Amino acid sequence: MSVFYTAFKKGVAVLVxxxxxxxxxxxxxxxxxxxxxxxxxxxxxxxxxxIFPDLVREIDSRTxxxxxxxxTPYVRIDRELESGRQxxxxxxxxxxxxxxxxxxxxxxxxxxxxxxxKDISLVKYEDLTKVTVSVLRDLNxxxxxxxxxxxxxxxxxxxxxxxxxxxxxxxxxxAGAIPTIQYLAKTNGxxxxxxxxxxxxxxxxxxxxxxxxxxxxxxxxxxxxxRQIKSDGVLDEILKKNE
Numbered sequence: 009m010s011v012f013y014t015a016f017k018k019g020v021a022v023l024v025x026x027x028x029x030x031x032x033x034x035x036x037x038x039x040x041x042x043x044x045x046x047x048x049x050x051x052x053x054x055x056x057x058x059i060f061p062d063l064v065r066e067i068d069s070r071t072x073x074x075x076x077x078x079x080t081p082y083v084r085i086d087r088e089l090e091s092g093r094q095x096x097x098x099x100x101x102x103x104x105x106x107x108x109x110x111x112x113x114x115x116x117x118x119x120x121x122x123x124x125x126k127d128i129s130l131v132k133y134e135d136l137t138k139v140t141v142s143v144l145r146d147l148n149x150x151x152x153x154x155x156x157x158x159x160x161x162x163x164x165x166x167x168x169x170x171x172x173x174x175x176x177x178x179x180x181x182x183a184g185a186i187p188t189i190q191y192l193a194k195t196n197g198x199x200x201x202x203x204x205x206x207x208x209x210x211x212x213x214x215x216x217x218x219x220x221x222x223x224x225x226x227x228x229x230x231x232x233x234x235r236q237i238k239s240d241g242v243l244d245e246i247l248k249k250n251e
Contacts, residue, residue, distance in 0.1 A: 033072040034223050038064055039094040042079035043167060045191045045250040049079065060098055062246045063115070063237070070233050073226065082144055083165050092220030096230070100185070100211045102146045110224055112215035113231040115238075116247070120149050121207040123189055124181040125174055130206040139180035142170030149183050150209045167192050175201055185211070 040047050040060045047060035055061075056077055068075045078094065088094040090108045098115055099105075122141055124130050130139070136153070140160040144167070148154060162179055164170045167189050170182040175198055182189055186205045193199045215234055217224040237243050 033074065034226065036073050036075050036096065036223055036226065037078060037094045038075055038096050038098070039078045039080060039085055039088050040097050040099055041082050041085065043082075043188055043192065044195060046188060047077075047079050057250075059246055059250045062249065063098065063243070066237055066242055066246070067230060067233050070236070071229065081165055082147070086146065089216075089218040090220065092218050092222070094218065095221040095223050096215065096217040096227070098213060098215050100147065100213055101216075103148060104146055105216070108219050109216040110219055110227055112217060112227050113234040115213045115215060115234060116243070117210045117212050118188075119186045119205075119207050120184065120209045120211040121186050121205050122149075122153075122181050122183045123186065123205040124203045125177070125201055126203040128180050128203055130181065130203070133206070133208070135206070136181075142167075142173060142179055142182040144184055147184060148211065153183070153208055168196065171196060171198055171201075174198075 042048060045058050047056065047058040049055070050057045056079065061077060064075055064077055078088075080088070085094075085097060085099065086102065086105050086108075089097060089105065096112075097109075100118060101111070122130060122136060124139060128139060130136065133152075136156075137158045140162060142164050143149075143161045144165070145163050153159065161183075162170075162173070164173070167182065167184060170179070171189070171193055173179045174182060186207065190199070190202065190205075193202050215227070215230060217227045
């Protein structure tokens, strides 16, 4: 867009011609974990649903950029970001991932812990030494839990695998994001299998962009939009919708 205005220099009127540079619109690739209610494919509509897709669509409506969403098992996310094939994610922070992402805005806090089968009671941390627990690799619960060799752990690729093992009594408990595990158990008809969770921490979910992406300079723009979405109450509406 061209703009004219009149300026005065040493008493002489000068016509100034300005050319405004249009904002650059980018195609961006966002990736996250495929697990309800965070993000999943609706079997009826075949559309992406959940907290992540709703939040990305809201961000997309507030920017000139186009955002493409990819959902994948947890184990693939890090290599996609490290390679730069995917630009950004919204995910719990990971120790290894910190080496190749730029950490952005805090989105929400997720209660983390261990949920046993209903016939098992976990009252205190020390009770964990009596059970076998399903754990996702590179998912941080707490430093104490992650490094504790007294706890018997089985490493699985996703929460549903852990839930199936619990259902067949091949293990006793599952560790991770408590609301997500409870939601998955409910949607798979296993909610009556779960006992009371032992909460160990509250894990922050951050906006993160790959250091190897050519488009990671958008992080400041997106951080600002996420802050707006939180302050105007839209994030709370998205969370309530996906309970």
